[in-house]
Amino acid sequence: MNVTKVCVIGAGRVGKLHSGNLRRYIPSGEAAALVDTVPETLTQTGNEYGIESRYTSLDEALDKIEFEGVVITTPTPTHMQLAVMAAEHGKHVFLEKPMAMNLEECDTIIEACEKNSVHLQLGFMRHFDPDFVLAYERVHAGEIGEPMMVKSLTHGPGLPPPWARDLKTSNGNLAEVNSHDLDATRWFMDSNPARIYVEVSNFKGAERGVESENFYDTMMVNLKFESGGVGSISGVCPCDYGYDARMEIIGKKGIMMVGELEGNALTVGIDRDTGLVTPIFSRWPDRFFLAYIHEIEHFIESIQNDTQPKVSGQDGRWAVAGVLAGTKSFLEERPVLLTEVMQE
Ligand SMILES: NC(=O)c1ccc[n+]([C@@H]2O[C@H](COP(=O)([O-])OP(=O)(O)OC[C@H]3O[C@@H](n4cnc5c(N)ncnc54)[C@H](O)[C@@H]3O)[C@@H](O)[C@H]2O)c1
The missing domain is CATH 3.40.50.720 (NAD(P)-binding Rossmann-like Domain)
Known part of the structure; x- marks a missing residue:
């Protein structure tokens, strides 16, 4: 060989x-x-x-x-x-x-x-995850009709290394954790993001000893794509109920979800050993093992x-553009057109 x-x-x-x-x-x-x-x-x-x-x-x-x-x-x-x-x-x-x-x-x-x-x-690596790949193929074979909306979430368990908690050395959690979602939403919508609006909050930083300026552990992103489609990304890190990466795609005819949900009316997750999704993933290397x-x-x-x-430099560049526009959005408290950072 x-x-x-x-x-x-x-x-x-x-x-x-x-x-x-x-x-x-x-x-x-x-x-x-x-x-x-x-x-x-x-x-x-x-x-x-x-x-x-x-x-x-x-x-x-x-x-x-x-x-x-x-x-x-x-x-x-x-x-x-x-x-x-x-x-x-x-x-x-x-x-x-x-x-x-x-x-x-x-x-x-x-x-x-x-x-x-x-x-x-x-x-x-989501481009190589069997569930994400199958969902992409089935969405693009027309099973749920033309995609109108995508909702993606990544909630990561542990605090990233110190360099990754600081906007100056990493661009923060939007880059470190949720650039996967910026990439995956663009991939599934087959369209570049046109506008982004981000709200962030810091709930756990002080109790975990994080002193970096502008650190946030909780984040919600709204996206508008060039295709007209809309999207959202939720990010939580550190997340004490384990690792959670899911996606929901809503098309003209139906919905497809990557990641299982139990059929209960109310689901609560507070424990990393019990988890929220099935099977239980307490760490990211386990969820995306394959x-x-x-x-x-x-x-x-x-x-x-x-x-x-199949995952190119342009894919990487678009995710960085999303991170920069998203960071600008929460710092300036306003929606930001991607063209604003693309022209800088
Ligand atoms: N794909 C994923 O799911 C995923 C998950 C976590 C992290 N990451 C990414 O992987 C990268 C590394 O993250 P990590 O969590 O392993 O970080 P880490 O801090 O655990 O490891 C980084 C290592 O690089 C070494 N290093 C620093 N500068 C170097 C240099 N110039 N030359 C050689 N070695 C150097 C450090 O000593 C350290 O051992 C980052 O880009 C991070 O965003 C990706």
């Missing part, structure tokens, strides 16, 4: 997830090298997943070992520099969401990948077969 070697950059939560999936479930790919700026993290994750070639910078890895692609799982402000460096060395790029801090950085990444003829795939495997497998296939990955 043709085995494609990749270098995993970032040995934190998601670096571990992808390294583990490559090792256990993706025989056509190999995490041949691991990069992390923190030596202890490098050693711990390297030992855990049997990755012997470990480096504290991408520079060093590029110098010392052969590989065809990179899987970038570092904090958002580092994405552009690492993706561009990898592309300039002819390496295919799998890049975790959110793509970058702003649209200029997104464009720089897209241009570098195009110029160096390497593939760029974004880590929006999707995380399929997305890296897809990246490896796109390298081996020289085909374009």
Whole structure:
């Protein structure tokens, strides 16, 4: 079997997830090298997943070992520099969401990948989740008629790492947690968002020791799409009843829901062990277990077969535009046209 070697950059939560999936479930790919700026993290994750070639910078890895692609799982402000460096060395790029801090950085990444003829795939794993994929196919086969409205929610259990709680280093939860919904609603509606209105609140930050300016843990988004369709996104993080990612699509003829709901008149969820949805997911790696495997497998296939990955730089860029317009919306307390941030 043709085995494609990749270098995993970032040995934190998601670096571990992808390294583990490559090792256990993706025989056509190999995490041949691991990069992390923190030596202890490098050693711990390297030992855990049997990755012997470990480096504290991408520079060093590029110098010392052969590989065809990179899987970038570092904090958002580092994405552009690492993706561009990898592309300039002819390496295919799998890049975790959110793509970058702003649209200029997104464009720089897209241009570098195009110029160096390497593939760029974004880590929006819902495109590889069996339930979401089936729902998309059935909606687009016309089963519920033309989509008029989409409602998406992601409620994430734990506080993200410190860098991801700060608007300045991550663009906050809208980017860190709910850019998946910005992407998935655009994907299902087959239309770009035109206007966004966001309200946010901070209920738990103080009691969890979060002092970052403008931190929010609760968020509601209203969207208007270019197609005329409307949408909403709800975000809660940290969410104490576990991990909850669902979607509802309302078409001219009917409704389709991704994620099960029990038929009770009243459903209450306050406990992460009991959960709310069936089966119970207390962590995001469990809910999207197959999707995380399929997305890296897809990246490896796109390298081996020289085909374009199905989640593109433009998909990443649109989600960042939604994050920027949404952040502007809650800071300025008004609906924001996407064209306002696209022109900046
Ligand atoms: N797809 C998903 O469902 C999902 C879920 C969580 C996080 N993410 C994304 O994955 C990325 C990483 O998140 P995380 O939760 O794993 O973060 P993390 O803080 O747990 O891990 C990041 C790691 O990157 C290392 N690092 C920082 N700068 C580096 C550099 N320049 N070069 C090499 N290593 C560097 C850090 O030392 C750390 O070990 C972020 O973009 C985040 O938004 C995606």
